[in-house]
Amino acid sequence: MNPTYNILIVDDNEDNIKVAMNILNRLNYNFSFAFDGIEALEIINIKDFDLILLDVMMPKLDGFDVCKNLKNNDKTKEIPIIFLTAKSDIDSVSKGFELGGVDYITKPFQTKELIARVANHLELWQAKKVLKHNNLDLETEIHHKNQIFATEIEQDQKNIIDILAEIIESTSDETGKHVKRVAKISRLLANLHSDMSEEDEQTIFLAAPLHDVGKITIDTNILHKPAKLTVEEFEKMKEHTTNAHKFLKKSKRKLIKAADIIAYQHHEKWDGSGYPQGLKDKGIHVFGRIVALADVFDALTHKRQYKNSWSFEDSVGYIIENKGIHFDPYLVDLFTQNLERFREIFRDRKANCVNLKN
Ligand SMILES: [Fe+2]
Ligand SMILES: [Fe+2]
Numbered sequence: 285m286n287p288t289y290n291i292l293i294v295d296d297n298e299d300n301i302k303v304a305m306n307i308l309n310r311l312n313y314n315f316s317f318a319f320d321g322i323e324a325l326e327i328i329n330i331k332d333f334d335l336i337l338l339d340v341m342m343p344k345l346d347g348f349d350v351c352k353n354l355k356n357n358d359k360t361k362e363i364p365i366i367f368l369t370a371k372s373d374i375d376s377v378s379k380g381f382e383l384g385g386v387d388y389i390t391k392p393f394q395t396k397e398l399i400a401r402v403a404n405h406l407e408l409w410q411a412k413k414v415l416k417h418n419n420l421d422l423e424t425e426i427h428h429k430n431q432i433f434a435t436e437i438e439q440d441q442k443n444i445i446d447i448l449a450e451i452i453e454s455t456s457d458e459t460g461k462h463v464k465r466v467a468k469i470s471r472l473l474a475n476l477h478s479d480m481s482e483e484d485e486q487t488i489f490l491a492a493p494l495h496d497v498g499k500i501t502i503d504t505n506i507l508h509k510p511a512k513l514t515v516e517e518f519e520k521m522k523e524h525t526t527n528a529h530k531f532l533k534k535s536k537r538k539l540i541k542a543a544d545i546i547a548y549q550h551h552e553k554w555d556g557s558g559y560p561q562g563l564k565d566k567g568i569h570v571f572g573r574i575v576a577l578a579d580v581f582d583a584l585t586h587k588r589q590y591k592n593s594w595s596f597e598d599s600v601g602y603i604i605e606n607k608g609i610h611f612d613p614y615l616v617d618l619f620t621q622n623l624e625r626f627r628e629i630f631r632d633r634k635a636n637c638v639n640l641k642n
Pocket of ligand 2: 495
């Protein structure tokens with residue numbers, strides 16, 4: 285079935301409009317008409333057209349100005365315009381095409397020529413519309429598939445991090461519960477931090493459990509030594525930061541890059557006395573500064589092979605004492621101003637079995 289086309293004929297001479305309508309008399313052509321440029325713009329504003337037959341010499345607003353106006357409007361710029369005019373000088377014809385007309389027919393015109401040109405341009409217009417529609421469908425489909433793919437990749441990354449966190453749990457004296465609480469404390473600090481986005485919060489939450497992933501490379505006799513490490517052993521232990529960096533730095537993925545920063549920098553100290561690089565204040569990435577505080581705080585509040593657990597208050601005292609020494613003073617302030625929220629993580633037994641996918 286032929287599509288129906290809405291055609292607007294703009295001419296200040298009523299007879300010209302009638303002639304055109306009679307010649308183009310087709311069942312699937314619906315005609316509207318306007319007697320000057322202003323009227324034409326008004327009608328185009330309220331009705332959709334597939335083609336405009338436009339006279340040039342008209343009162344109020346001539347055909348060229350109407351054309352300019354339509355081409356400057358996103359809603360109407362695609363509508364094909366055929367100039368139909370007695371103005372046959374070459375400059376006018378050129379101007380008509382320059383302004384964006386698809387055709388320029390001069391009066392008097394051949395009946396068959398007008399019919400053929402109008403039909404051609406309507407067919408082209410229809411083909412363009414179909415193409416545009418199909419492209420949009422295709423774009424939507426591609427976008428949808430990309431989204432599914434991205435979600436799957438993200439899920440894979442999270443699963444791999446979960447698995448690595450479990451491996452750390454099995455090799456280190458630090459338990460899986462510790463890394464999960466560090467993730468929660470880090471997320472809360474990121475949430476309170478004025479410069480961090482929701483995405484940062486989620487990223488640090490997912491990457492923080494990998495802060496000690498480098499311990500996989502450390503000799504278990506050092507890792508599990510139930511006494512204070514010798515200087516040499518401690519030097520070996522420090523390598524868990526640089527070893528992790530060697531592996532993690534290879535990835536360009538956002539989450540692994542964050543894990544790299546955290547694993548490499550979580551033992552740096554605000555005053556520059558940390559390791560492995562001796563970075564200072566804001567030279568330490570905010571992810572590293574946050575996890576440094578979260579890691580130490582949680583380690584203090586829980587029992588280790590070499591120490592007993594400290595009370596919540598004593599642990600907070602230690603964090604405050606080390607403000608501006610070990611820890612970023614701004615983060616310590618956020619911490620002390622919101623102690624009750626951190627106490628919830630400390631108390632929450634459920635935090636011990638948090639699933640990182642949540
Ligand atoms: Fe560490
Ligand atoms: Fe830790």
